[in-house]
Amino acid sequence: MIDRAPHIWLWPGLAMTMALFGLGALSGCSEMSDSMTQAFADPAKYDLYDCKQLEPERKTLASRAAELQGLMAKAETGVAGSVVSELAYRNDYIAIRGQQKFAEEAWRRNKCHESPPAKTDTPIAPSANARPAPPSRSRGAVY
Template identity: 55%
Template structure:
């Protein structure tokens, strides 16, 4: 009889643990969608880029794009592990949501200020080769 109670107790503990894992997964999946919604703007001060000029906004946009790409790479790398999706959500998702909201605000301010991208400088001409005749001996 005691072995039956022990079995029931172990089964109950496993059921509770499974329910807790499912609840945690559902909770995290609810947060996952916030990065691409209007709710993500709640994480950024709307006046953050108000005093930026176009040159400053251009640098900020590039910086945010670089940071987002780096964070996205870290999240993808984390997802390859055993508990990867959970690690990616817990470790990186809040930063990703914040950066994504900042990026959207910077883009909106860029458009509102009618900014245009600075053209890239032309590529430097290749170094002139040594004078003909001097190199041949």
Template identity: 55%
Template sequence: MAASFFRFLRGFGALLAPLAAGVALSGCAGMSETVAPAFADPGKYELYDCKQLEGERKMLATRTADLQRLMDKAETGAGGAVVAELAYRNDYVAVRGQSQLVEDAWRRNRCRETPPNAAPVASAPQRPDIKPAPRSGSAVR
């Protein structure tokens, strides 16, 4: 009787292992929102101005969307959830952490979006290209 009970437990364990792995992987996806800042340097954006932060926000949003698209595509294949987790999740979590830090700096600096049709800000005035006058008494050849 004890032998059959242990065989039952071993068979039950074989069924339970994939279920536990699925739960563990799905738990990782939910944790990424709270763990994300741990994967980014908190002081990285401290000295950025609004223009730099705006460019960084756009770049990180594009990278996040690209990684999400790659994970979604990987999940359509056989064993895709595992492939997506192993191949892309760490990068995705790191980028999300950076995005949160950029957003914090954006709010702290009270930055505003640049309107899409705004003219570029003129840089410092350029000096005209003036050639020096020839010295008196010297021959111009």
């Protein structure tokens, strides 16, 4: 009869090795290069965009990337935060970075320039602490 009991002690060690390997693979994802980010984005998405369309798109992508970086940093402060950060936000962040790269390439290819900030002709509202002007007391005024 074959005794299989001595081989049971291999399972916990094997499980621990696999878990460490998996965590190592996840942490390695954070060091992805720009060539890897391009794999998660459509290279032809911005080919037909003009400068008026690219400008708000670039701003939207930049704000989304900043938001995802903030969420990843916040997640990393918690228990098992790096794992949560990688699983929850890393794929979106990689995709956004790839889109940013292609949008920037289209921006340069089209020779676009930032539009100047729009001038507002609306009057400046008075401060909440400002007192109203006293009534004028001109000659001939009827009281």
